[in-house]
Amino acid sequence: MSQAPDFTATVDGTPRIGPNRELKRAIESYWKGQTDRASLEKVAAGLRADTTKQLRDAGFDSIPVNTFSYYDQMLDTAIMVGALAPRFASVSDDLDRYFAAARGTADLTPLEMTKWFDTNYHYLVPELSADTAYSLDATKVLAELAEAGGADARPVVIGPITFLALAKSTDDTSRFEKIDELVEVYDQLLGKLAEAGATWVQIDEPALVTDIVDNADEVATAAEVAGSVYARLSGVANRPAIFVNTYFGDPGATVLEALAGTGVEAIGVDLVYGSADTLKKVPSLSSKLLVAGVVNGRNIWRTDLDKALATLESVKGLARAVAVSTSCSTLHVPYSLEPETELDDNLRGWLAFAAEKFGEVATLATALNKGRDAVKKEFDASAAALATRATDPRVKVAAVRERLAAVSEDQLARGESQARLAAQQERLGLPLLPTTTIGSYPQTSAIRNARAALRKGEIDEAEYNNRMRSEIDDVIELQEQLGLDVLVHGEPERNDMVQYFAEQLDGFFATQNGWVQSYGTRCVRPPILFGDVVRQQPMTVDWITYAQSKTKKPVKGMLTGPVTILAWSFVRDDQPEKDSANQIALAIRDECVDLEKAGIGVIQVDEPALRELLPLRDADKPEYLKWAVDSFRLSTAGVEDTTQIHTHLCYSEFGEVIGAIADLDADVTSIEAARSAMEVLDDLNAVGFKNGVGPGVYDIHSPRVPSTEEMTKSLQAALKAVPANRLWVNPDCGLKTRGNEEVTASLRNLVDAAKAVRPAAKA
Numbered sequence: 213m214s215q216a217p218d219f220t221a222t223v224d225g226t227p228r229i230g231p232n233r234e235l236k237r238a239i240e241s242y243w244k245g246q247t248d249r250a251s252l253e254k255v256a257a258g259l260r261a262d263t264t265k266q267l268r269d270a271g272f273d274s275i276p277v278n279t280f281s282y283y284d285q286m287l288d289t290a291i292m293v294g295a296l297a298p299r300f301a302s303v304s305d306d307l308d309r310y311f312a313a314a315r316g317t318a319d320l321t322p323l324e325m326t327k328w329f330d331t332n333y334h335y336l337v338p339e340l341s342a343d344t345a346y347s348l349d350a351t352k353v354l355a356e357l358a359e360a361g362g363a364d365a366r367p368v369v370i371g372p373i374t375f376l377a378l379a380k381s382t383d384d385t386s387r388f389e390k391i392d393e394l395v396e397v398y399d400q401l402l403g404k405l406a407e408a409g410a411t412w413v414q415i416d417e418p419a420l421v422t423d424i425v426d427n428a429d430e431v432a433t434a435a436e437v438a439g440s441v442y443a444r445l446s447g448v449a450n451r452p453a454i455f456v457n458t459y460f461g462d463p464g465a466t467v468l469e470a471l472a473g474t475g476v477e478a479i480g481v482d483l484v485y486g487s488a489d490t491l492k493k494v495p496s497l498s499s500k501l502l503v504a505g506v507v508n509g510r511n512i513w514r515t516d517l518d519k520a521l522a523t524l525e526s527v528k529g530l531a532r533a534v535a536v537s538t539s540c541s542t543l544h545v546p547y548s549l550e551p552e553t554e555l556d557d558n559l560r561g562w563l564a565f566a567a568e569k570f571g572e573v574a575t576l577a578t579a580l581n582k583g584r585d586a587v588k589k590e591f592d593a594s595a596a597a598l599a600t601r602a603t604d605p606r607v608k609v610a611a612v613r614e615r616l617a618a619v620s621e622d623q624l625a626r627g628e629s630q631a632r633l634a635a636q637q638e639r640l641g642l643p644l645l646p647t648t649t650i651g652s653y654p655q656t657s658a659i660r661n662a663r664a665a666l667r668k669g670e671i672d673e674a675e676y677n678n679r680m681r682s683e684i685d686d687v688i689e690l691q692e693q694l695g696l697d698v699l700v701h702g703e704p705e706r707n708d709m710v711q712y713f714a715e716q717l718d719g720f721f722a723t724q725n726g727w728v729q730s731y732g733t734r735c736v737r738p739p740i741l742f743g744d745v746v747r748q749q750p751m752t753v754d755w756i757t758y759a760q761s762k763t764k765k766p767v768k769g770m771l772t773g774p775v776t777i778l779a780w781s782f783v784r785d786d787q788p789e790k791d792s793a794n795q796i797a798l799a800i801r802d803e804c805v806d807l808e809k810a811g812i813g814v815i816q817v818d819e820p821a822l823r824e825l826l827p828l829r830d831a832d833k834p835e836y837l838k839w840a841v842d843s844f845r846l847s848t849a850g851v852e853d854t855t856q857i858h859t860h861l862c863y864s865e866f867g868e869v870i871g872a873i874a875d876l877d878a879d880v881t882s883i884e885a886a887r888s889a890m891e892v893l894d895d896l897n898a899v900g901f902k903n904g905v906g907p908g909v910y911d912i913h914s915p916r917v918p919s920t921e922e923m924t925k926s927l928q929a930a931l932k933a934v935p936a937n938r939l940w941v942n943p944d945c946g947l948k949t950r951g952n953e954e955v956t957a958s959l960r961n962l963v964d965a966a967k968a969v970r971p972a973a974k975a
């Protein structure tokens with residue numbers, strides 16, 4: 213049994229990419245061969261030292277370490293437990309092997325990447341098989357522990373249950389089959405950490421707030437698995453005190469009871485997305501240190517300190533002691549508000565990025581242990597800043613609220629779909645199996661240079677617009693030459709499909725330096741949705757009508773849907789997400805109507821993120837899907853039946869949302885067919901989908917040029933599942949990351965494939 217003293221204030225984890233994305237730059241220059249390993253390691257060590265110092269300066273008595281990563285914490289865990297997929301063993305240098313697993317090489321396919329729970333972070337999926345032989349490699353965690361020094365350093369590792377729940381099996385053995393062997397490795401790890409002087413270890417088990425373990429056939433319930441794994445680990449003779457951490461939701465009383473029934477010393481819960489009430493149903497918590505995540509680690513709002521303190525007080529009697537923490541790692545928020553010079557005072561007062569959250573945790577811990585008066589000044593300042601959120605006129609705009617309240621069911625519905633199809637066909641006169649693309653064309657260096665020049669003030673808005681128009685000219689001409697049927701303008705003016713709209717809509721704030729890691733070295737800067745959404749004027753009409761003026765073929769208007777805008781932003785926490793989605797939907801609806809008025813006959817509303825906001829618990833999924841579908845329909849159903857609405861979906865396995873895709877009732881859905889076109893179509897048929905569909909026949913995620921024969925075969929297969937008058941021919945996603953030459957060659961083949969299939973399809 214461990215004798216470690218309880219801690220009172222900490223955070224679950226921290227950002228790691230660098231306050232100015234120093235790590236991103238250092239890694240990318242290492243990849244390009246511009247710097248050597250030693251200089252990369254120096255940057256990394258510097259960032260870790262800065263973070264450790266920052267946490268100590270904040271007054272925490274326990275500091276997370278091993279939260280750094282050169283790419284991803286799941287990949288780090290795979291290496292720690294000796295479960296890196298064997299194909300990477302051929303790379304001899306350990307760091308290069310690591311990056312090979314993350315990004316692939318000329319001969320090695322990388323690990324698959326997928327979303328980390330319901331965040332915008334993506335992890336690398338460990339591959340397990342009958343041959344996986346777990347063995348401990350504690351190099352990284354021991355090095356980071358030693359580097360931080362001090363008894364306050366608390367190594368953080370992903371736990372065995374979460375590791376297995378998120379891994380995939382590459383043969384037919386169950387991923388949980390060798391759980392005992394894996395737990396044995398954690399057993400050894402605990403010994404090594406104790407030897408190295410660690411007094412506490414944090415073992416993260418966010419999988420326990422989902423249904424993943426319960427849904428896996430091969431194992432007992434999550435509660436049973438958690439109970440047995442942690443009974444075993446807490447039985448290790450020489451070990452640090454164990455803090456099992458859950459986050460992103462509520463683990464439920466049964467799981468908590470199972471954990472509390474073991475010898476672990478501390479249990480962490482997310483009291484922002486989970487509930488304090490659950491804890492009341494767990495009597496055995498009374499012997500544990502409860503690590504209470506009351507400061508939101510994944511959204512950017514300032515904490516209501518009085519409310520958080522009340523929560524802390526309410527759980528105080530339920531545990532042996534209470535420590536204050538964030539609800540999850542602050543990996544998911546930007547470093548600091550300091551660089552945000554364009555924030556007005558009100559808005560600044562409502563926000564807290566990672567650095568500000570550290571301060572909130574420390575303040576709350578003081579209040580909990582010494583009384584609120586000890587930090588009265590901080591509490592008062594916080595309350596005063598937050599008070600303006602209730603009265604700021606941007607937060608509640610009466611006209612928006614009245615309009616939303618008056619929305620009726622019939623505003624979500626269009627005419628009968630077959631009649632729409634006929635009316636659209638009459639207007640557009642398209643051939644069978646019409647060809648189109650998803651929206652963006654290659655982002656050329658001319659586009660990037662123009663954007664940089666505009667930012668630096670080297671060119672003015674008018675010159676920038678001229679250059680973008682000239683890009684549109686080129687893209688329209690290319691599509692005419694290739695013989696595509698429904699053209700696009702190519703999206704040269706868009707930096708990003710969400711930010712572009714957020715910058716034009718009231719209610720959003722685009723940060724200057726609010727970068728968060730999306731995966732590896734890729735960072736995103738999500739806009740902040742803080743107020744009611746107002747569209748002051750048309751956002752895309754000038755660009756699209758310009759493109760339409762250059763061709764007789766129909767040009768597709770291109771918009772981002774409400775769910776995707778929401779999914780890729782930091783969203784206000786003072787109203788249900790559904791209401792925010794519907795406000796955005798109204799703005800998109802007005803844009804659709806304006807495009808229609810300007811003579812545009814085809815409008816695409818992209819929803820690639822439809823699946824991303826899917827709740828972690830099965831029970832919550834139907835309600836989400838209902839409002840997500842409704843908000844898409846609200847945004848698209850304002851147009852006449854003669855206007856053709858397209859949507860585009862990608863980035864995911866569609867299984868769980870396939871019914872929702874049909875319910876969107878778009879006239880045409882282009883969809884990434886990750887497996888095969890046929891399978892997606894079969895799935896859609898199974899839910900009674902009757903509208904147009906374009907399963908991607910050209911994989912844009914690879915530079916390979918698909919041959920005409922290959923795409924012809926895909927189309928012939930597709931025709932077995934859908935009639936010719938509903939089948940569209942298109943790539944599986946936008947082309948912006950690709951080069952001009954490969955795109956031109958691929959699209960030429962795509963058009964040829966459509967032409968090759970048409971005669972037989974007509975017959």
Ligand code: GLN
Binds near residue numbers: 651861
């Ligand atoms: N219209 C967007 C594009 O073509 C869609 C991007 C996406 O699906 N992520 O770039």
Ligand code: ZN
Binds near residue numbers: 650861863884
């Ligand atoms: Zn896509």
